[in-house]
Amino acid sequence: MDHFLQNLINALQWGSFYAVISIGYSMVYGVLMLFNFAHGDIFMVGTYIGLGIATMLLALFSAVLPGWFIFILTVVITMFLAAFVGAFIELVGYRPLRGAPRASAAITGLMIGIIFETGNLIILGAQRFSFPELIKSVSYNVGGVYFTNVKVLIIVVSLILMLALHTFIQKSKWGMAMRAMSYNFLAVPLMGVSINIIAPLTFAIGAGLASVAGILYGQAYPVLDPYMGVLLGWKAFVAAILGGRGSIMGAALAGYMLGFIEIFIAMAFPSTFRDLIAYSIILIILTFRPRGFFGMAHSTQLRL
Amino acid sequence: MAPLLKVKNMTHFFGGLRAVDNFNLEIEAGQIYGLIGPNGAGKTTTFNLITGVHTPTEGTIELEGEDIKGLEVHRIADKGLGRTFQNLALWRHMNVLDHIRMAHYSRLDYSLFGAFLGSPKCHKREREVIENSRRLLDLFDVGRFADQLVGNLPYGAQRRVEMARAMATNPKILFLDEPTAGMTPDELNRMIEIIRQVHRDFGVAIFLIEHRMKFVMELCESVQTLVFGEVIAEGPPAEIQNNPKVIEAYLGKEDIH
Numbered sequence: 001m002d003h004f005l006q007n008l009i010n011a012l013q014w015g016s017f018y019a020v021i022s023i024g025y026s027m028v029y030g031v032l033m034l035f036n037f038a039h040g041d042i043f044m045v046g047t048y049i050g051l052g053i054a055t056m057l058l059a060l061f062s063a064v065l066p067g068w069f070i071f072i073l074t075v076v077i078t079m080f081l082a083a084f085v086g087a088f089i090e091l092v093g094y095r096p097l098r099g100a101p102r103a104s105a106a107i108t109g110l111m112i113g114i115i116f117e118t119g120n121l122i123i124l125g126a127q128r129f130s131f132p133e134l135i136k137s138v139s140y141n142v143g144g145v146y147f148t149n150v151k152v153l154i155i156v157v158s159l160i161l162m163l164a165l166h167t168f169i170q171k172s173k174w175g176m177a178m179r180a181m182s183y184n185f186l187a188v189p190l191m192g193v194s195i196n197i198i199a200p201l202t203f204a205i206g207a208g209l210a211s212v213a214g215i216l217y218g219q220a221y222p223v224l225d226p227y228m229g230v231l232l233g234w235k236a237f238v239a240a241i242l243g244g245r246g247s248i249m250g251a252a253l254a255g256y257m258l259g260f261i262e263i264f265i266a267m268a269f270p271s272t273f274r275d276l277i278a279y280s281i282i283l284i285i286l287t288f289r290p291r292g293f294f295g296m297a298h299s300t301q302l303r304l
Numbered sequence: 305m306a307p308l309l310k311v312k313n314m315t316h317f318f319g320g321l322r323a324v325d326n327f328n329l330e331i332e333a334g335q336i337y338g339l340i341g342p343n344g345a346g347k348t349t350t351f352n353l354i355t356g357v358h359t360p361t362e363g364t365i366e367l368e369g370e371d372i373k374g375l376e377v378h379r380i381a382d383k384g385l386g387r388t389f390q391n392l393a394l395w396r397h398m399n400v401l402d403h404i405r406m407a408h409y410s411r412l413d414y415s416l417f418g419a420f421l422g423s424p425k426c427h428k429r430e431r432e433v434i435e436n437s438r439r440l441l442d443l444f445d446v447g448r449f450a451d452q453l454v455g456n457l458p459y460g461a462q463r464r465v466e467m468a469r470a471m472a473t474n475p476k477i478l479f480l481d482e483p484t485a486g487m488t489p490d491e492l493n494r495m496i497e498i499i500r501q502v503h504r505d506f507g508v509a510i511f512l513i514e515h516r517m518k519f520v521m522e523l524c525e526s527v528q529t530l531v532f533g534e535v536i537a538e539g540p541p542a543e544i545q546n547n548p549k550v551i552e553a554y555l556g557k558e559d560i561h
Contacts, residue, residue, distance in 0.1 A: 176405060176406050184393045
């Protein structure tokens with residue numbers, strides 16, 4: 001039982017990473033009907049931006065400000081900067097390809113990803129960086145279950161982010177426009193909504209979320225490398241498909257489900273078998289539910 | 305005074321296909337104007353050209369004397385052009401009230417920061433918009449559906465929601481693409497009433513595409529007939545109805561009822 005609870009916390013932690021990243025895939029799909037395959041690498045870039053900001057803030061203020069405050073400051077500043085990166089990618093990478101076939105846009109994403117990875121190598125070199133410990137890791141033992149404050153932080157911050165996003169999507173006019181676009185695109189501009197506002201905003205939000213996931217990831221697994229976003233990005237993409245394309249709620253739930261499947265498979269089988277078995281299970285689920293959990297039949301009408 | 309909407313010598317090619325040929329149109333403020341023609345005549349294309357979905361190859365389009373040709377759809381919409389679609393462009397998984405709120409987009413002038421921090425201005429605007437939305441829904445007799453998903457509404461009610469949404473953008477001219485498509489005779493009569501009411505209460509000009517002669521006869525002051533992208537007749541409905549060219553091209557050769 002203790003073992004189970006301990007793994008439950010691990011599953012929630014990994015699920016949080018997958019969920020927060022996969023939302024970025026799903027939101028962009030909802031609005032533009034394309035998957036931004038650079039998203040995993042946006043996560044990587046966000047993490048490095050977080051690393052830079054955290055290092056800088058620590059150098060300047062570690063004497064006067066407590067760690068948790070620097071952490072919050074890092075999150076806010078990084079989110080903001082990463083959001084600009086996301087909007088910029090939309091502007092230079094995707095906007096010129098709006099009318100192009102979907103496959104071209106998909107390849108654009110892959111290329112932007114490679115540019116980011118190699119760009120990182122060129123600028124920062126091959127050495128590995130370590131994310132500074134902003135929150136001092138403390139282990140707790142509650143009734144035989146061991147967990148750290150960092151794990152709890154990851155889970156809590158992720159949930160707060162997703163709740164904030166949910167409110168934004170449901171209540172704000174931009175959120176409404178994003179939802180409307182995922183159902184029927186034609187009528188949205190007639191409401192006075194400019195796609196050139198909504199599309200970059202969607203990329204910005206996705207990138208902002210991914211960057212926070214990156215900071216949290218850096219707190220749990222501090223060693224960073226330029227390819228850290230590849231596998232995590234693909235897994236989050238799997239979650240976005242599993243949740244149902246364009247469904248934010250679906251992406252989040254599927255992200256957590258992925259976390260659970262992986263961790264509990266690793267409990268029963270050797271860890272080298274983990275991904276093999278976990279993703280075979282997901283393949284089977286998709287065979288029976290090809291649209292994912294919350295996927296809807298998207299209209300095939302022209303997208304602008 | 306310049307007409308509300310003026311289209312001059314509008315021609316459009318899709319590749320080598322001449323979809324619309326030398327189309328001319330003048331609609332005065334408050335006028336109801338009809339566009340008829342058989343399937344594939346280019347009626348919806350004409351709508352798409354004027355509303356900015358496509359930019360016409362040649363010609364000019366002016367709204368209140370201002371050139372709107374080549375502007376993006378959302379800019380033209382903001383200048384006072386509203387539209388409904390032949391096959392209902394609704395957001396099936398959104399509730400009815402949100403449809404009308406969405407149509408207030410341009411008037412919800414709070415900032416992104418204001419929205420995040422819940423500024424008083426943001427709350428005030430949202431409240432105003434919800435009030436106005438409910439009023440509009442009642443006007444179109446769909447107020448009782450406000451919290452339901454649009455996809456679950458009866459067909460006639462969905463059409464009325466779409467019309468309410470178009471009116472919520474506060475247009476000067478409303479484009480209706482076959483507003484009675486798929487409607488029963490009862491619903492048809494109701495739609496005529498609603499369009500009359502919209503026309504009367506909002507004083508908006510209406511440009512509509514229709515297939516049903518009865519509808520056009522009852523509502524329109526003037527009608528154009530489009531066949532293969534070419535206007536073959538123009539005038540008051542009674543004249544159009546008896547124009548031999550129209551009868552031949554569009555209504556067939558039997559008697560008209």
